[in-house]
Amino acid sequence: MLTPLALVLGVTALKDAIEDYRRHRSDAVENSRVAVRLNAGTGQLEKVPWSSLVVGNVVKLRKGDAVPADMVLLSSSDDTGTVYVETKDLDGETNLKAKVCLEETQGLDVRKINAASSARVDEHLCVRITYEQPTASLYSFSGSIGINNEAPLALSADQLVLRGSSIRTTNGVLLGKVQAV
Template identity: 40%
Template sequence: MRNKSSCWTQLTNLCAKNEERRVRANDREYNEKFQYASNCIMTSKYNIITFLPVNLFEQFQEVANTYFLFLLILQLIPQISSLSWFTTIVPLVLVLSITAVKDATDDYFRHKSDNQVNNRQSQVLIGGILQKEKWMNVRVGDIIKLENNQFVAADLLLLSSSEPHGLCYIETAELDGETNMKVRQSLSVTSELGDPNNLARFDGEVVCEPPNNKLDRFCGTLYWKDCKYPLSNQNMLLRGCVLRNTESCYGLVIFAGPDTKLMQNSGRTKFKRTSIDRLMNTLVLWIFGFLVCMGVILAIGNAVWEKEVGALFQSFLPWDPTVDNFLFSAFLSFWSYVIILNTVVPISLYVALEYNQIKNIENGLQQYNFLNINVKFI
């Protein structure tokens, strides 16, 4: 009783804030007014247009890449450049290209996985007839028929089941890692709607909480035939679950696509950094600090030499036209020393790391294919 009262309290507060979700069964026109998300999911990070700018932005979050880009800009300034810019741009482009190829490959497999999931088939009740629809075409308010061992296409309100008392059994391993069966039960008033003709006439309206990532909580109310019935998590089938030991059941789509609890918990795909990457960033910062200290010491030595001795050589070794005093000469010398000593930051090490990561991916794919061949053979 306490759980039901708290659920009612939360639902009342949501309604007061106009944050509730309203879903009417078998009425796409009504549900489309709220512009709910479709059941199409996208876990990839890039497309053809955004790949280059987004990937470069992510790569230049690496300290070493930013350092070498800064060094390349310095080498393009004739007054301080003492080395050819070609010596920096080639390894930098090589590192960026290898990383881009690796990221593009990962994202390609994400696109492939998304297409595979979005094109799965579900039986949707349309006009009293069960029709096969792709998952990405399922909409909020549709009634779906699930059969044994099928994945749940969206977050559903269980309406009826082939089992007695409206029971069904699900496996939630993809949601919480638990392989034991869980029991879900439909409301007694809807458990009798087992026939597609009866379900096609079902016009109940669900008022519930907005999308969230709480796997063990659901608060809502079903309004049907001038009555209202409280709903809880025991009445819900979440996307990613698998129907087990149940011949068939019917469910009403409440949350679809990115609004489902599975996708709400998955979060946004982020740029991943390994512990080696973080260690390398820290080392590069320390090395760069050491490089700056060396440049400052050498620049001070240049200033002292130019002031005390360099003036004697002005007749046959004059300063550049842009240099008018020893302090400005020391300033330019500082950047020249930074360019000369840039090899203390080993860009070749980054090339080797990226190459090793690609080799590890290739070895992993080979092992995966080998295991698949053995499983098929068995």
């Protein structure tokens, strides 16, 4: 009587262990992909694995790149500040979604961004982003961005680019600030 139950439990445990191992390997491969991050100290771009990205990093993406983390769109090479992203890995939809950076951030010299809040304003750009707690909705987001202690500007889902999406139609540079959304 207990032998069939033990057999079923053993097979289920083995199946779960194999799935966990495969998921771990898949995560390791995904997190070893390379992103181009702005080194805030030197102002130089550097290649780092996705696993090295932390909140506050500025990341450079080009057409065809996968988005390595949830990010707020700061700037785009497109004159209108528009970037089209594909989100089929997130929501199954194949149509492109337009993301637009704020006019005030489109012209920022992001090479001067320094994460240190004590940085001198004339030498560095101080950017502070605040945002709501994570929600289950892929299509809602609210937050604010403050630049050099000026009045905060409102952020919406139009500026949020989620990990798992990919850049499709911008032929140049997209700069985004990594967020823990």
